Amino acid sequence: MSCGRAVQKDASIERLSALLRRAGNGDQRAFAELHASTRNRLRKTALSVSPSIVDLDDLLQEAYLKIWKHAASFDPERASPITWMCTIMRNTTIDALRLKQVATADLDEALFVPDAGVGIPTRSTTIWFSRSRLVFSTDFHGIAGICSRSPISRVKAG
Numbered sequence: 001m002s003c004g005r006a007v008q009k010d011a012s013i014e015r016l017s018a019l020l021r022r023a024g025n026g027d028q029r030a031f032a033e034l035h036a037s038t039r040n041r042l043r044k045t046a047l048s049v050s051p052s053i054v055d056l057d058d059l060l061q062e063a064y065l066k067i068w069k070h071a072a073s074f075d076p077e078r079a080s081p082i083t084w085m086c087t088i089m090r091n092t093t094i095d096a097l098r099l100k101q102v103a104t105a106d107l108d109e110a111l112f113v114p115d116a117g118v119g120i121p122t123r124s125t126t127i128w129f130s131r132s133r134l135v136f137s138t139d140f141h142g143i144a145g146i147c148s149r150s151p152i153s154r155v156k157a158g
Helices: 002-024 028-049 056-073 081-100 104-110
Strands: 124-129 134-139 145-148
Touching (some): 002 028, 002 056, 002 081
Antiparallel strands (some): 124 134
């Protein structure tokens, strides 16, 4: 009985690999078939990461967009198609959760730092934004600025 199951599994893997290969070449019908074949599995993957996802359909759409864009780079020697797709879905869900977990309480506290222009010696705060947490550094020269860790979006205030 298990031999038949292995043959069925191999056929499914080959079918999904072929669909991904065709989608990587721009075949929209293959991608539609791939979507129809895997959407329930990817939905379950996202729900396993966070059972209370409100914007699940948006996350699925984002994950399938990534799959469409990177289908040509899929390597069946490194992973099965469903494992590759579920990894993309899992990472997309985790990224979305991290963005929602940015601590706004720390930002609210930064609003109450007195302005250096009022004559009160204050510490300034530099806020580094990362996906997982906020990092504060301070000095005693007034407000040094708010910066992102990304060198492209570095912003200085004050």
